[in-house]
Amino acid sequence: MALFLNIFIGGLLIGGIYSLVSMGLSLQYGVARVFNIAHGEFMMFGAFVTYWLQSLGVNPLIPTIVIAPLFFVVGFILYRTVFTGIRVRSPNPGVFESNGMLAAFGLYFIVQNIAVLIWGSTPYAFAYLNTSFGIGPSDFRVNRLVAAAFAVGIGLIFYLFLTSTRSGKAIRAAAQDSATAGLMGVDINFVLALCFGFGAAMAGIAGTLICICYPISTTMGLQYTVIATVIITLGGLGSIPGSFIGGLIIGIVYTAVNYWQPGLAVAACYVIFIILLLVRPKGIMGR
Amino acid sequence: MWKKVLKVTVPLTLCLVLVLSSFAFTSCGGGGTTATEILIGASRDITGPQAGFQTYGFAPLYKAWIEEVNAAGGIDVGGKKLPVRLIEYDDASDTAACVRNIEKLCTQDHVNFLFGPTGTAMLFAAAPIANKNKTILLCGEGGATTLEPQLANMPYVFAVLNYSNHYQIPVFCDLIEAKGAKTVYICFMNDLHGAEYNLTMQSECGLRGITVVQAKSIPINITDFDPIVNEAKDLNPDVFCMFAYPDQNIPFMFTAMALNFNPKCLLIGPGCNFGFFPLTFGAALEGVCGEGAWNAKSSAAAAAFAAKVEPLVGGAGSMDWWGADVYQATLEYLKQAIEKAGTLDTEAILEVYRTTHFVTLLGDTYWDIQGNGVGGGLLPKECYLGQIGQWQNGVFEVVDNDANNTAPFIYPKPAWPVQ
Incomplete structure (x- = not known):
């Protein structure tokens, strides 16, 4: 019973954070069609901004208020300047995706090197709500509960935004068929930039939440980009609920294998990834 | 007829002379006092998961040492002061990249010495390459138990950090x-x-x-x-x-x-x-x-070094209380070995490493040469300031429970403080 609780609840707590990281990438790749390999670097920057602010005495959850709009603006401008230019010059969506990915690789190196110049490569960590709470015979960490609750809350708010606002409907239309959405009067350049901006904002918030649970370093981004890639494929590209469910599944699998043999936890995620590509390539919620 | 013969043979002879002289210069490059600088190569994690060691490991110390040596005019090699130049490549914590870098440093850059890459696994991969190219490798972070038996056949490899x-x-x-x-x-x-x-x-x-x-x-x-x-x-x-x-x-x-x-x-x-x-x-x-382990109480020299190195590495947060003292001693030993050899000839310097004690930060410093005195070297236990x-x-x-102790071992450890 204790082992089941440890795996299930522990997995959900980690999965919540994974979901938030993945939702951002899902928007950027699934809708804006940019496989943003630098997604984890945005998250890393968010984590370091949080670390810096908390070192000044700010509660580490407060920076989300600043980080979300700031990263949104950065992401929006990046798409309108870099990726829109590439999209306009690309003869077809396939060429845009490959050129966009190459540009994202460049972005990855630029952002990471700027971070290394500012913060070096030493790991940083601080204790925030680093205590435990008990459920039955098992103990769980309070900071993870707070981070997961935040992640779920933000995911729900964004889901409501998608389903009940005009901008949300435009994003969903662009996710299904951007060309047709454009013909129906949707300002496709604006909507795609909006998606990229939301993706960057979510990465920044995820960085804040990761920062309160785990140590951070300027080289940590790629690791989370890889996990997010597995999750968005599992959930279905462009599907926010899919990314959410995928994150929770990966969190539980990761935790379960961690109890048995930690060295195989990442491998287990890839096994799921391969099985999914063979059985249901569109993902759980993909169309 | 003779004109024709001369027309062919003179350019051919000139070419032959040029080729032979270039071989002659290449073969003696780095040896004796014909060199104009001392080249040291390193493959390091400038990026990658282990990049932190560039901040708090061997790298800040050898960079500071090179600056210090060059500020003093260089190292005396047979009466001529030669500056030290570092060629550092990024391996991004990737063993294959590290191997390629070491190969390039030896065969294309023709470095005189190599500083070790970061970590045990990287060291294990780099040592045979350095040895094959007959370039002295001074290992930094890391130490491989599985490398130890092979040191008998790797005379160019010197491991300094104490390990398992x-x-x-x-x-x-x-x-x-x-x-x-x-x-x-x-x-x-x-x-x-x-x-x-x-x-x-x-x-x-x-x-x-x-x-x-x-x-x-x-x-x-x-x-x-x-x-x-x-x-x-x-x-x-x-x-x-x-x-x-x-x-x-x-x-x-x-x-x-x-x-x-x-x-x-x-x-x-x-x-x-x-x-x-x-x-x-x-x-x-x-x-x-x-x-x-070491600390400022280990010796007067250790106290002076701790005070000197703290600002060099960027403050107390980057102090290394495991390896910094032995890395520094390695650098101090290298300088003295080159000066004693009076040449950059690798074999002459190796002979100094095999036979000579020098005083460094650790005190009396020498090498435990493996393979009955003809292999690579390890620092003996007596040289370390702690384990x-x-x-x-x-x-x-x-807390070794010997002459190195600076405090008694606490067991059991105290409870975690209330958070």
């Missing part, structure tokens, strides 16, 4: 045995470093009748330590050993504190030996052990 069976774990096991420890939980990273420390720990525990209740490997990218800490709490060992790098050791410490797992002895490293550990954990670090450290009141005290 190279005194540390035997000393640690003596300490816990003396305090009556009966059970140990081992968590180790699944690379050569972790595997070697795990095997040595299991072997040393077996010799002393201490039971290893679990030995669990972890990947380099692990973030979630709850399963391991929960399992360790259930098994309730006297001693918990964490043989991984700082990126793993920091989250482990936070998890152990949050889930209130407090064994009688906690050995964590590498990482615990760095100055950013007390800055991160504060009073919670009291009684936590790590590999190492095991324990944080006590903000100082990484040497």
Whole structure:
């Protein structure tokens, strides 16, 4: 019973954070069609901004208020300047995706090197709500509960935004068929930039939440980009609920294998990834 | 007729002379006093998962040493002062890239010496390449137990850092045995470093009748330590050993504190030996052990070096209380060896390494030459300022239970402070 609780609840707590990281990438790749390999670097920057602010005495959850709009603006401008230019010059969506990915690789190196110049490569960590709470015979960490609750809350708010606002409907239309959405009067350049901006904002918030649970370093981004890639494929590209469910599944699998043999936890995620590509390539919620 | 012959033979002879002279110059390049600089090559983690070691490991020390040497006009080589130039390539913590870099440094850049890459696994890969190219490799971070037997056939490789069976774990096991420890939980990273420390720990525990209740490997990218800490709490060992790098050791410490797992002895490293550990954990670090060790109390020279090096590495947070002293001693030894040899000829310098004691930061410093005096070298136990450290009141005290001690070993460690 204790082992089941440890795996299930522990997995959900980690999965919540994974979901938030993945939702951002899902928007950027699934809708804006940019496989943003630098997604984890945005998250890393968010984590370091949080670390810096908390070192000044700010509660580490407060920076989300600043980080979300700031990263949104950065992401929006990046798409309108870099990726829109590439999209306009690309003869077809396939060429845009490959050129966009190459540009994202460049972005990855630029952002990471700027971070290394500012913060070096030493790991940083601080204790925030680093205590435990008990459920039955098992103990769980309070900071993870707070981070997961935040992640779920933000995911729900964004889901409501998608389903009940005009901008949300435009994003969903662009996710299904951007060309047709454009013909129906949707300002496709604006909507795609909006998606990229939301993706960057979510990465920044995820960085804040990761920062309160785990140590951070300027080289940590790629690791989370890889996990997010597995999750968005599992959930279905462009599907926010899919990314959410995928994150929770990966969190539980990761935790379960961690109890048995930690060295195989990442491998287990890839096994799921391969099985999914063979059985249901569109993902759980993909169309 | 003669004109025709001359027309062909004169250019041919000139070409031959040019080719032969270029061979002659190439073959003596780097030797004697014809050189204009001393070239030192290094393949390092300028980026990549282990890039932190560029900040708090060997790199800041050799960079400072090169600046200092060049500021003084260079190293005296047979009466001529030669500046030192560093050629540093990024391997991004990738072993294959490291091997390529070392090969390039030896065969294309023709460096006179190599500084080691970061970590045991990288060292294991780099040593045969340096040896094959007959270039002296001064290893920095890392030490491979499995490399030790091969050093007999690797005369160009000199390992400086103390490692698992190279005194540390035997000393640690003596300490816990003396305090009556009966059970140990081992968590180790699944690379050569972790595997070697795990095997040595299991072997040393077996010799002393201490039971290893679990030995669990972890990947380099692990973030979630709850399963391991929960399992360790259930098994309730006297001693918990964490043989991984700082990126793993920091989250482990936070998890152990949050889930209130407090064994009688906690050995964590590498990482615990760095100055950013007390800055991160504060009073919670009291009684936590790590590999190492030296501190400002080890000797007057150590105190002076600690004061000098702290601003060089960027403050107390980047101080390395395991390796900094031996890295510095390696650099001091190298300078004296070149000066004594009076040439950059590798074989002449090797002869100095095999036969000569020099005074360095560590005091009397010399090499335990493997392979009956013709192989590579290890620093003997007498040269080190300590093997095991324990944080006590903000100082990484040497607790070896011998002449190196700067404080007695605390067992059991205190409880975690209330958060």
